[in-house]
Amino acid sequence: MNKFCCVLLALLPLTAFAYPIDVQKNLNGLKIDYETYDTDTDMGSIKVVNYGDVDAVCKAVFSNGPEAPRTRSLEIPAGKHKNATAKFSRSIIKLRIELSCTPK
Structure with a gap:
């Protein structure tokens, strides 16, 4: 029983939260895809990919509860991708991202 408890306690740091x-998106008919990442406990990021034939201008607004929202602007050429990150002063419990894109 002691060995089982020791193994269980040793594996505890491997569990990540x-x-x-x-993500709430407004893509205006553009061929845009995205992927989100929980980079750290107080940092989140989004990768925005433009699969269309026209350049796009996107705005990502990161919200984490009571803190002020962080706004990031991205200009994404056709066929390329860009990343946007936001760091908060508190640990993130739930991250909300509003992604809106328009043709350039």
């Missing part, structure tokens, strides 16, 4: 990320 990932917070949920909600």
Whole structure:
């Protein structure tokens, strides 16, 4: 029983807590895809990929509860991708990202 408890306690640091990320998107008919990452306990990021034939201008607004939202602007050429990150002063419990894109 002691060995089982020691193994269980040794594996405890391997369990990582990932917070949920909600994305609300307004893509205006553009061929845009995204992927979100929980980079750290107080940092989140989004990768925005432009699969279309026209350049896009995107705005990502990161919200984490009571803190002020962080806004990131991205200019994404056709066929390319860009990343945006936001760091908060508190640990993230649930991250909300509003992604809006328009043709350039």
